[in-house]
Structure formats: C-alpha cells, structure tokens
Amino acid sequence: MQVNEALSPYIERVEREIQGRLQEVDRVIDHNQWKVIRAFQKHQVSDYHFASSTGYGYNDRGREVLDSVYADVFGAEAGLVRPHFASGTHTISTALFGVLRPGDQLLYISGTPYDTLHKVIGSHGDGTGSLRDWGIRYDEVDLREDGSPDWEEIRRKLTPETKVVGIQRSRGYDWRPSFTIAQIREMTDFVKQLRPDVIVFVDNCYGEFTETLEPTEAGADLMAGSLIKNPGGGIAPTGGYIVGKRQYVEQAAYRLTAPGIGGEVGAMLDTTRSIYQGLFLAPHFVGQAVKGSIFAACLYEQLGFETSPRWNEARTDLIQAIRFTGPDHLVAFVQGIQQAAAVDAYVVPEPSEMPGYEHAVIMAAGTFIQGGSLELSADAPIREPYIAYMQGGLTYSHAKLGAVKALEHLWQRGLLAL
Numbered sequence: 001m002q003v004n005e006a007l008s009p010y011i012e013r014v015e016r017e018i019q020g021r022l023q024e025v026d027r028v029i030d031h032n033q034w035k036v037i038r039a040f041q042k043h044q045v046s047d048y049h050f051a052s053s054t055g056y057g058y059n060d061r062g063r064e065v066l067d068s069v070y071a072d073v074f075g076a077e078a079g080l081v082r083p084h085f086a087s088g089t090h091t092i093s094t095a096l097f098g099v100l101r102p103g104d105q106l107l108y109i110s111g112t113p114y115d116t117l118h119k120v121i122g123s124h125g126d127g128t129g130s131l132r133d134w135g136i137r138y139d140e141v142d143l144r145e146d147g148s149p150d151w152e153e154i155r156r157k158l159t160p161e162t163k164v165v166g167i168q169r170s171r172g173y174d175w176r177p178s179f180t181i182a183q184i185r186e187m188t189d190f191v192k193q194l195r196p197d198v199i200v201f202v203d204n205c206y207g208e209f210t211e212t213l214e215p216t217e218a219g220a221d222l223m224a225g226s227l228i229k230n231p232g233g234g235i236a237p238t239g240g241y242i243v244g245k246r247q248y249v250e251q252a253a254y255r256l257t258a259p260g261i262g263g264e265v266g267a268m269l270d271t272t273r274s275i276y277q278g279l280f281l282a283p284h285f286v287g288q289a290v291k292g293s294i295f296a297a298c299l300y301e302q303l304g305f306e307t308s309p310r311w312n313e314a315r316t317d318l319i320q321a322i323r324f325t326g327p328d329h330l331v332a333f334v335q336g337i338q339q340a341a342a343v344d345a346y347v348v349p350e351p352s353e354m355p356g357y358e359h360a361v362i363m364a365a366g367t368f369i370q371g372g373s374l375e376l377s378a379d380a381p382i383r384e385p386y387i388a389y390m391q392g393g394l395t396y397s398h399a400k401l402g403a404v405k406a407l408e409h410l411w412q413r414g415l416l417a418l
C-alpha cells in the first residue's frame with residue numbers, strides 16, 4: 001500500500017494483533033457458504049432457473065425456487081425475494097403493512113428505529129398513507145443506558161392491541177451495540193412468554209451472514225432485508241427479501257402486488273441469475289467486509305479514537321462506528337473513504353439533505369451497485385455526537401485501503417497528529 005510512512009508501523013501492528021479474529025471470521029464464512037450451497041442443492045438449482053421472465057411473470061420457476069432457497073437459508077417457512085422492492089425501507093414497509101391492520105399496535109423494543117422508517121411510521125393525519133395515517137398505533141421502548149433492552153418497559157408497553165413487536169438487529173446510525181442472535185433470541189423468548197400470538201418482526205439489514213444463525217432461526221416470525229446490502233453479495237442489481245411464517249410472508253406479498261395475486265406474478269427482468277449468484281457469494285463478501293471493519297476498529301483505536309464495536313468485540317453486522325470530535329473530521333474521513341474507491345474516486349462527497357433522513361448526511365459510495373453498502377462505503381449524519389459509520393468492502397484489501405486513506409486525508413487536513 002502507498003501510505004504515509006508514519007502510518008506503516010501502526011498498520012503492521014494492527015495486522016498482527018487481529019490475526020486470531022480474522023480466523024474466527026473465516027470459520028463463519030465456511031459455515032454460511034456451506035449452508036447456502038446446501039439450500040441450492042436441496043432445490044436442485046439448475047441453469048434453467050436463471051432464465052428470466054417478462055410480462056406477468058407467470059410460472060417463473062426460477063423465482064419460485066429462489067423464494068424457497070432463501071426460506072431454507074434463513075430457516076424460515078417461506079420467502080419472497082424480488083427486484084421489485086426498491087430499497088430496504090420499502091421491503092420493511094411492505095412486511096409491516098402486510099400484517100398490521102387499523103387499530104393494531106406496532107411496538108419497537110430496540111429503541112428508535114432507523115431514520116428512513118420514521119416516515120413509514122408517520123403521524124396521524126399526515127396524508128402520506130403512513131402506518132399511523134392508517135390508524136395503526138405505534139410505540140417504542142427505549143434501550144437502557146448500556147444499550148440493553150428495558151425488560152420492565154417492554155412488559156408494561158405490550159398491550160392486547162400489540163400485533164407486531166419490532167426488533168432492529170443492526171445499530172443503524174446509532175451509538176448502541178447491535179443485537180446479536182443470542183440477544184434476539186432472548187428478546188423473542190421474553191415477548192413470546194408474555195404474548196405467544198404476537199408477531200416478532202426483525203429488521204435484518206446489515207446482519208445477514210455475520211453470524212452462523214439468523215433471527216428467523218432464533219424465534220423471529222417475520223424478517224426483512226435489502227439485496228443492496230449483505231445478501232445481494234454485491235452482485236444483485238437491486239431488490240429485497242422477506243422471510244418468515246408462510247401466512248405472514250403471503251400477506252406481505254399481497255401488499256407488494258395486490259390481494260389475491262401476491263407472489264404469483266412479477267417478471268424478474270433479467271435479475272434472477274444475479275440474485276442467485278449474489279446469494280452464493282454473500283457469505284464470502286460479508287466476511288471480507290467484517291474483516292475490514294475489524295481492521296479499521298483496531299487501527300483507529302491505536303490512534304486514540306473511540307470505536308464501536310471495538311476490534312475484539314463480537315460482531316453481528318457490518319457497521320463500524322468511529323467517533324470524531326467535530327464536523328470537519330467527519331467530512332474529511334468520509335471524503336478519504338471515497339478516495340480509496342475503484343469507481344468515482346475523483347468525486348468529492350459533500351453533506352446534503354437526503355430523502356427520508358432528518359439531518360444533512362455525507363456519504364462515500366464509490367460502488368458498482370448504486371448505494372451498495374456491502375461495498376466499501378461510509379455515512380455520517382452531520383449532528384452531534386460526530387460519528388462516522390463505515391461498512392462494507394467486497395475485498396478485505398479494499399476495506400483496509402479505505403481505512404488508511406481516510407486517516408491520511410485527516411492527517412493532510414491537519415486534523416490528525418501522527
């Protein structure tokens with residue numbers, strides 16, 4: 001790597017330090033790679049499944065088998081995997097609208113959800129067709145100071161009207177730990193003990209294949225995620241997935257298309273092979289990205305920055321948060337990540353307003369898939385506390401380069417003493 005001389009000793013020390021953690025990641029990759037291959041084999045995935053459909057997409061065998069492969073990989077009864085989901089937010093929204101009815105309550109127990117979901121939840125009479133606009137009530141339970149679930153509050157807020165309990169696995173743009181599978185199991189068990197009939201929904205964005213089990217294998221009834229993130233493997237051009245109990249997945253499918261039609265139609269428009277191949281590659285690429293996050297955490301810690309998770313802590317998503325002292329540092333960091341990209345490295349990101357976000361956000365994304373965040377990317381809402389969130393890297397080498405380039409850029413701007 002072409003780096004500032006002063007950084008070389010740090011990089012060498014970091015690489016030695018994290019060897020053991022990288023080997024642990026390799027074991028997770030192996031496990032998940034074999035899990036995905038087993039699902040492909042069970043359904044006898046074959047060349048003809050990759051053929052695409054047009055028009056209504058009736059009898060698209062590749063699409064049907066893809067749904068089943070996803071269901072098996074995630075230990076669920078059914079799956080709905082479609083390029084017609086425009087984003088993670090759309091996928092999550094479809095799942096929630098699919099199962100909730102006026103008068104029902106949605107209760108998030110993992111604190112305030114991801115920024116773009118605030119408008120999906122909405123407010124009464126906002127005229128947008130948000131959940132609240134439709135008379136679906138909403139409440140949330142804040143996390144405790146240490147980031148753990150507030151069990152007493154969950155017990156108190158779980159009412160007879162609570163139809164869905166929401167859990168966000170990943171931290172999103174928040175300085176709280178992400179929830180591991182073991183913690184999601186504990187939360188699900190707790191809720192089910194009080195209300196066995198409640199639907200436990202998990203927003204699995206950024207979590208897929210970072211551990212050997214998924215939330216639907218730990219008691220969740222319904223789950224959604226984005227193909228522009230982990231399970232798309234950097235190859236799927238767009239889309240999302242919903243997996244879970246058959247009845248709930250079917251209700252979500254009625255919401256995506258129309259009641260009575262559901263998942264039986266929907267032309268795949270030449271995306272089928274990429275979605276299959278992306279799923280096949282996802283465990284490997286997710287592992288590369290996780291290694292990159294471990295490297296970045298260790299490097300920035302050595303230089304005195306506060307990180308979350310720390311390099312040697314358990315991981316259950318791709319996101320690496322690094323805390324800076326001011327907005328200039330955030331901007332310089334994100335711009336440095338962009339400088340490491342293969343695509344659009346000459347572009348200089350600037351903070352700006354984004355649809356669905358409440359603060360100006362700066363994003364680095366020199367990606368092959370627009371906004372693809374299994375690829376090396378970084379985001380930072382320009383607000384206190386000044387935290388940059390970096391994620392992804394289809395190759396470990398690229399993630400390392402990004403972490404180092406960003407430091408170099410801070411140093412060049414006079415924002416870092418070496």
Ligand SMILES: *Cc1c(COP(=O)(O)O)cnc(C)c1O
Nearest residue numbers: 087088089114170172205206226
């Ligand atoms: C990215 C993300 C979303 C939303 O996905 P978009 O594709 O950005 O709409 C929702 N929840 C979490 C935890 C996410 O990381």
